[in-house]
Amino acid sequence: MTLMIEVEKKQPELERLFTNAITGKRLGHAYLFEGARGTGKRALAEWIAQAVFCENGETGKPCGQCRNCRRLNEGNQLDLISVEPDGQSIKVDQIRQLKAEFSKSAVEGSKKVYIIEQAEKMTISAANSLLTFLEEPGIDTYLFLLTTVKENILPTIRSRCQIIHFQPLKPEVMAEAFREAGISEQNIGVLSALTNDYEEAKRLEQDEWFQEIKGKVWTWFNQMVNRNPLAFITVQTDLMPVLKERAQVTMCLDLLLFHYRDMLYISFGHEQAAVHQHLIKAYHALQSESRYLTQQIENILDGKKAIQANVQAQGILESLVIKNQTIK
Numbered sequence: 001m002t003l004m005i006e007v008e009k010k011q012p013e014l015e016r017l018f019t020n021a022i023t024g025k026r027l028g029h030a031y032l033f034e035g036a037r038g039t040g041k042r043a044l045a046e047w048i049a050q051a052v053f054c055e056n057g058e059t060g061k062p063c064g065q066c067r068n069c070r071r072l073n074e075g076n077q078l079d080l081i082s083v084e085p086d087g088q089s090i091k092v093d094q095i096r097q098l099k100a101e102f103s104k105s106a107v108e109g110s111k112k113v114y115i116i117e118q119a120e121k122m123t124i125s126a127a128n129s130l131l132t133f134l135e136e137p138g139i140d141t142y143l144f145l146l147t148t149v150k151e152n153i154l155p156t157i158r159s160r161c162q163i164i165h166f167q168p169l170k171p172e173v174m175a176e177a178f179r180e181a182g183i184s185e186q187n188i189g190v191l192s193a194l195t196n197d198y199e200e201a202k203r204l205e206q207d208e209w210f211q212e213i214k215g216k217v218w219t220w221f222n223q224m225v226n227r228n229p230l231a232f233i234t235v236q237t238d239l240m241p242v243l244k245e246r247a248q249v250t251m252c253l254d255l256l257l258f259h260y261r262d263m264l265y266i267s268f269g270h271e272q273a274a275v276h277q278h279l280i281k282a283y284h285a286l287q288s289e290s291r292y293l294t295q296q297i298e299n300i301l302d303g304k305k306a307i308q309a310n311v312q313a314q315g316i317l318e319s320l321v322i323k324n325q326t327i328k
Contacts, residue, residue, distance in 0.1 A: 003043055003062075006043045007040060007044050009173050009177070010039060010043065010044075010169055011039070011166060013167075014044055015061075018048055018060075019051075021060075022048070022051050022052070022057070022060035027048070027052070029142060030133075030143045030144075030160060031045075031142075031143070032119070032145045032158060032161040032163045032164065033145065033147070033164050034147050034149075035166025036148060036166070036168060036195075036197075037196060038197030038198065038200065039167070039168065039169060039196050040169075041146045041166055042115070042117070042146060045144040046115070047062065048144070049072060050069050050072045053111060053113075054066055055068055080112075080113045080115070081098065081112070081113070082116075082117065083095070083114070083117065084116075084117040084118060088121070089122070090119070090121050091123055091125075092129050094126065095127075095130050098114060098130075099132060099133060102133055103138075110140045111140040114142070114144070115143075115144045115146065116145045117146050118146065119145035119146060119147045119157075120147045120148070122153070127154045130157065131157070134160035134161070150163065168196060169196050174196060174198075175188050177198045178191060178198055178201055181198040181199075181202050182202065183201055184205065186278050189274070189277055190258060190275050190276060191204060191205065193254075194251070209242065209248075212242060213242060213243075216238050216239060216242070217239075217252055217259070218259070219234065219238070220235075220238070220239065220256065221256055221259040222286070224321065227324070227325060231321045232318060232322075235321060239252065239317060249317075250304060253300055253307070254304075257297065258275045259283075260293050260297050261275070262274040262276055262279070263283050263293050264290060266284065267288075267289075267290045267293065292327050295323075295327045296324060296327065299324070300320065303316045303317070303320055
């Protein structure tokens with residue numbers, strides 16, 4: 001997928017916003033792009049850079065054909081500089097080097113663009129060092145900070161940037177992207193519910209652990225809907241042995257949530273909204289009241305909050321089974 005097509009498909013409203021900003025000469029010096037992985041933050045930052053450098057940029061969009069556009073597509077645009085974490089963080093020396101680049105003349109022309117990936121991983125020293133640029137930006141110099149968690153960025157940094165929120169991708173856009181990435185039809189629904197990033201989706205589809213936990217959760221879900229006492233034992237014998245990390249427990253709860261949510265959609269006649277289209281007949285066979293489904297969805301969401309609060313995973317899963325048995 002080319003840069004222009006990716007931006008048009010993933011963030012058409014933001015494409016229009018920045019096209020107008022460029023043609024109206026209102027492009028700001030510092031932006032904070034905030035949103036989930038795979039929503040097109042990097043693609044839009046590069047698209048804006050391409051528009052800035054484009055030799056035929058009167059329309060506010062990159063032409064994709066001129067020398068500068070081609071060089072950026074090939075990764076050879078010397079006035080586009082990227083920074084990403086060195087190990088677990090972005091260190092102060094990386095920002096100092098970036099600031100040194102700020103002070104240099106542009107190689108190809110008068111404009112320079114800087115992109116900082118995973119900006120929330122800047123150390124305090126690195127973030128404070130970056131403030132110099134934000135307080136005194138150079139002419140024709142543009143900075144894009146990309147993050148999935150803007151709250152983890154210093155308020156002094158946030159206050160000096162224009163914050164742009166990236167909406168989750170539309171289901172049809174994600175489905176098309178996943179098909180192009182080779183994701184099987186059976187997995188498109190659940191993977192698009194878990195991630196906007198088709199590279200991550202491909203990794204999950206090929207992950208043996210993911211396939212195993214999907215099967216175990218389906219069994220557990222059936223036991224709970226049928227109020228089978230074995231559901232409590234399943235937590236100890238089937239689930240806990242394969243749930244080693246907090247992220248895996250969260251994934252387990254998400255997969256369980258999708259089954260209950262699919263059942264609720266079906267109970268209201270919205271089968272097309274179900275994540276697991278291939279399980280529609282199986283869901284119909286289970287037949288549960290919407291009141292029960294809604295209560296259990298709330299219980300699962302409470303369980304996800306408890307995981308984030310570092311409550312013991314086994315206790316959370318066992319509590320779900322106990323609450324499930326007492327729902328009227």
